[in-house]
Amino acid sequence: MRKSWLLPCLIAGLWLAAPAAEAAQDEGPLLAERCGSCHQTTSGNGLTRIDEQRKTPEAWDMTLVRMVQFHGVELSDDERARLVKHLADRQGLAPSETDGFRYILERQPGVIESPPDAELATLCARCHSYARIALQRRTEDEWRKLAHFHLGQFPTAEYQALGRDRNWWEIASEQAPGQLAELFPLKSEAWDRWQQRPAAALAGDWRFVGHHPGRGGYHGTMTLAATGDDRYDLKLQLTYDDGETASGQGAGILYTGYEWRGRSEVGSTTSLQVMALAEDGTTMTGRSFLADQDAVGGQLTMTRLDASPQILAVTPGYVRAGEGRKLAIQGVGLAGDVDLGPGVTVDNVLSADDQTIVVHVQAAADAALGGRSVKVGTIAADQALVVYDRIDRLSVEPPYTIARVGGAGGAVPPVAAQFEAIAWQNGADGAPGTADDLRIGALPARWSTDNFDATAVALKDAAHAGSMQAGGLFMPSGAGPNPARPFETNNAGNLKVLAAVDDAGREVTGEGQLIVTVQRWNDPPIR
Amino acid sequence: MRRITLACTALALAMTVAPALAKDYLLTGAKPDKLVLIDAKARKVEQVFTVPDAGTGIFTITPAPDGRTAYVILNQWESVAGIDLTTGQQVFRADLSSAGERVKATFAMDISPDGKELFVIESPVKLLPDQYQVQPARIAVFDTSAGIGAKPVRVLPAPRRTAVLMAAKDGSKLYALSWDIYVLDPKTGAELGRHPLRTWQRANFSAPDVLDVWPQWDATGIFSTPYYTARTDLDASNPDAFKTGLATLDLASGEFQTVDFESTSAIIFSSAINPARPTEAYGVYTTLSKIDRAKGSLLQRIELDHTYYTVNVASDGSELYVGGTMDDVGIYDTATFERLGEIAIPGGADQVLASLRLIQR
Numbered sequence: 070m071r072k073s074w075l076l077p078c079l080i081a082g083l084w085l086a087a088p089a090a091e092a093a094q095d096e097g098p099l100l101a102e103r104c105g106s107c108h109q110t111t112s113g114n115g116l117t118r119i120d121e122q123r124k125t126p127e128a129w130d131m132t133l134v135r136m137v138q139f140h141g142v143e144l145s146d147d148e149r150a151r152l153v154k155h156l157a158d159r160q161g162l163a164p165s166e167t168d169g170f171r172y173i174l175e176r177q178p179g180v181i182e183s184p185p186d187a188e189l190a191t192l193c194a195r196c197h198s199y200a201r202i203a204l205q206r207r208t209e210d211e212w213r214k215l216a217h218f219h220l221g222q223f224p225t226a227e228y229q230a231l232g233r234d235r236n237w238w239e240i241a242s243e244q245a246p247g248q249l250a251e252l253f254p255l256k257s258e259a260w261d262r263w264q265q266r267p268a269a270a271l272a273g274d275w276r277f278v279g280h281h282p283g284r285g286g287y288h289g290t291m292t293l294a295a296t297g298d299d300r301y302d303l304k305l306q307l308t309y310d311d312g313e314t315a316s317g318q319g320a321g322i323l324y325t326g327y328e329w330r331g332r333s334e335v336g337s338t339t340s341l342q343v344m345a346l347a348e349d350g351t352t353m354t355g356r357s358f359l360a361d362q363d364a365v366g367g368q369l370t371m372t373r374l375d376a377s378p379q380i381l382a383v384t385p386g387y388v389r390a391g392e393g394r395k396l397a398i399q400g401v402g403l404a405g406d407v408d409l410g411p412g413v414t415v416d417n418v419l420s421a422d423d424q425t426i427v428v429h430v431q432a433a434a435d436a437a438l439g440g441r442s443v444k445v446g447t448i449a450a451d452q453a454l455v456v457y458d459r460i461d462r463l464s465v466e467p468p469y470t471i472a473r474v475g476g477a478g479g480a481v482p483p484v485a486a487q488f489e490a491i492a493w494q495n496g497a498d499g500a501p502g503t504a505d506d507l508r509i510g511a512l513p514a515r516w517s518t519d520n521f522d523a524t525a526v527a528l529k530d531a532a533h534a535g536s537m538q539a540g541g542l543f544m545p546s547g548a549g550p551n552p553a554r555p556f557e558t559n560n561a562g563n564l565k566v567l568a569a570v571d572d573a574g575r576e577v578t579g580e581g582q583l584i585v586t587v588q589r590w591n592d593p594p595i596r
Numbered sequence: 597m598r599r600i601t602l603a604c605t606a607l608a609l610a611m612t613v614a615p616a617l618a619k620d621y622l623l624t625g626a627k628p629d630k631l632v633l634i635d636a637k638a639r640k641v642e643q644v645f646t647v648p649d650a651g652t653g654i655f656t657i658t659p660a661p662d663g664r665t666a667y668v669i670l671n672q673w674e675s676v677a678g679i680d681l682t683t684g685q686q687v688f689r690a691d692l693s694s695a696g697e698r699v700k701a702t703f704a705m706d707i708s709p710d711g712k713e714l715f716v717i718e719s720p721v722k723l724l725p726d727q728y729q730v731q732p733a734r735i736a737v738f739d740t741s742a743g744i745g746a747k748p749v750r751v752l753p754a755p756r757r758t759a760v761l762m763a764a765k766d767g768s769k770l771y772a773l774s775w776d777i778y779v780l781d782p783k784t785g786a787e788l789g790r791h792p793l794r795t796w797q798r799a800n801f802s803a804p805d806v807l808d809v810w811p812q813w814d815a816t817g818i819f820s821t822p823y824y825t826a827r828t829d830l831d832a833s834n835p836d837a838f839k840t841g842l843a844t845l846d847l848a849s850g851e852f853q854t855v856d857f858e859s860t861s862a863i864i865f866s867s868a869i870n871p872a873r874p875t876e877a878y879g880v881y882t883t884l885s886k887i888d889r890a891k892g893s894l895l896q897r898i899e900l901d902h903t904y905y906t907v908n909v910a911s912d913g914s915e916l917y918v919g920g921t922m923d924d925v926g927i928y929d930t931a932t933f934e935r936l937g938e939i940a941i942p943g944g945a946d947q948v949l950a951s952l953r954l955i956q957r
């Protein structure tokens with residue numbers, strides 16, 4: 070059996086440490102040596118196939134792994150890392166070409182894709198995400214060769230559901246390549262322009278704010294030290310909103326001039342960062358998640374400490390009319406008075422420096438409901454604070470997701486699911502679920518699960534599929550048959566995810582759905 | 597008691613070649629390389645043959661008409677082996693792939709009624725140094741006496757995604773279940789006609805979904821497959837919006853029929869028809885269904901203890917056998933659906949996608 074993307078080697082290629090080099094290495098000779106025996110030199114002095122496509126570092130890594138697994142190419146970890154860097158830098162995507170599809174790189178859980186072209190999605194996105202396709206750029210001929218690879222490698226594709234109901238092969242090889250080349254062409258103005266950019270230099274201090282579902286916000290400082298060729302060592306200090314502090318270290322690489330892939334060790338926890346550097350080079354946005362549980366993680370933003378003054382986060386981003394509470398404002402270059410608009414007054418500044426201001430505020434009973442700006446001196450953050458006077462409903466995020474059984478002696482560990490309870494107030498129309506609803510924010514909730522439907526009741530899914538922990542983390546049960554279940558079935562299940570909070574003595578509840586299913590034996594960097 | 601036994605023995609001696617006394621045997625495959633011959637009425641495994649170079653397992657099984665040899669697709673679909681069912685020797689072998697071309701025999705295979713020619717579907721791909729090139733699907737025709745290292749004597753064009761090949765009883769036609777059932781000339785591959793499935797013209801019905809890779813017509817000479825269709829004039833929430841039916845093709849007469857028999861309430865993987873009561877068909881997956889294909893109705897349905905992909909019927913129609921997937925063949929009374937017993941596959945090996953065939957000898 071060929072090796073596959075088991076979790077332990079997950080995305081490892083992008084974080085593999087490569088020897089530090091002073092300047093950008095030209096890996097052309099290595100490419101020619103390792104690839105040239107099958108990929109002929111072209112008239113433009115490139116290599117066939119390899120030259121005709123552009124893609125993300127993750128996608129290049131997947132192709133390299135396929136060359137190793139299917140075609141017997143020998144690559145050391147070091148060579149693999151160097152080639153990913155070389156290819157992603159020279160044949161990557163412009164930042165704008167990844168817009169709308171970064172969730173797949175960030176490994177966001179529970180994303181339900183909404184591909185613009187439903188026909189193409191049915192043809193191509195039943196085994197993997199549509200984002201895998203939308204994050205590549207190829208000539209028509211290359212899109213066609215990719216179709217040949219698919220059926221050549223997976224001959225049953227045209228027999229499977231959604232393959233056999235159409236002339237899958239004829240459409241995939243004759244119609245789709247032209248359509249794909251139009252949607253996702255090799256040549257683009259955005260890429261031409263991006264290649265003219267000056268090199269990014271990330272060394273220095275970065276201020277970051279992040280959100281970890283189930284735990285809340287955190288903020289801190291990361292210091293990057295260049296080790297050569299877009300590689301950096303990192304050190305970080307962080308403070309959770311609950312007051313706990315920690316420090317850690319790690320390393321990262323910048324691919325294609327903007328694709329940051331960082332890795333940090335804080336205590337015994339390894340986290341990965343998948344971030345995009347904005348064009349002005351001062352801000353990175355993306356997601357951080359646990360290296361061994363990528364469903365557990367959240368949004369992360371970083372700004373250079375010497376960037377122009379700005380507010381990065383206000384936590385929590387809500388206050389109840391008629392009540393007082395503590396608020397923290399995180400940013401860079403903070404100076405001046407805090408102004409929260411009419412009806413919300415600062416009655417005590419608890420601490421203040423240029424990065425963090427902690428205040429105690431009082432919201433008047435008649436303060437205007439809704440989002441409002443937060444101002445510090447001359448700078449402002451729009452819609453950074455919500456005033457509400459009642460929680461009308463809770464939503465569970467993600468509303469629908471999956472967890473996977475695992476462990477129990479098997480090779481694949483369980484895949485957890487992390488939920489958050491989001492509080493809402495109905496807008497002026499008094500009706501839930503309409504455009505004027507007010508999103509208050511994430512609240513700590515009481516969590517539980519129940520059987521989703523009659524089948525789940527009969528099979529006692531809620532009792533077997535796993536357990537919900539405080540903070541909304543669902544841990545699935547062990548893999549394999551369970552003698553306590555009918556048909557000795559495994560611990561799969563279909564569950565309601567229930568969240569409850571108290572709002573002025575009333576219990577408000579919300580519901581999501583969780584499918585607990587079997588292991589994923591093959592978990593590539595781009596699903 | 598004793599007298600009856602004697603009488604029977606006498607009869608048997610008098611009619612040594614009588615087909616009436618031939619016994620039913622089942623053939624199935626088991627991981628990774630076993631071909632299993634079962635004495636059906638005795639409820640026992642008669643012989644287990646080890647097939648050389650089987651790869652991960654055995655898929656489609658095609659017995660020769662005389663029941664002495666069985667041809668199996670194996671080796672990740674890249675080879676066909678013929679096994680002598682008395683000696684266990686490999687008497688035929690065709691390795692389909694070559695240096696520049698990888699060839700997969702995707703499910704479909706049948707043998708001519710005279711046992712002389714084997715028809716194998718091929719899905720080829722050219723392996724160039726830096727790219728793959730998918731080739732048109734084709735049918736390789738082998739001379740069954742070609743032995744080890746057999747090469748095709750003819751190569752016929754074939755519809756893509758052919759999942760079942762069926763030789764007409766008189767050998768004049770070859771049927772290919774693809775989107776429709778194509779009627780092919782076994783000499784040239786020329787299309788002689790089509791029995792419509794995807795191209796059927798039924799007002800207010802969607803094209804049916806068919807995935808059948810199961811040759812289970814041994815006792816009747818009638819191929820059958822479940823299909824699923826949707827009423828385009830009904831809302832999807834209407835319980836009658838989805839229909840399950842049975843398509844049948846009589847390999848002797850060429851008669852083709854479709855009949856809806858229920859509003860879809862169970863998944864059926866494969867089906868077989870009762871030789872004694874030919875209006876009765878059985879469908880299998882997590883349940884066992886009895887279908888009246890004359891009236892278009894569901895007569896009975898029971899839960900099975902686990903998933904079975906395959907079903908075949910005894911030549912006297914009294915009992916049926918469910919197999920595939922796991923490591924047993926279950927036996928049910930066709931009249932009552934009472935479970936009569938089971939036969940364990942030696943070593944607990946799974947049958948997975950292996951065919952379940954019935955031979956007599």
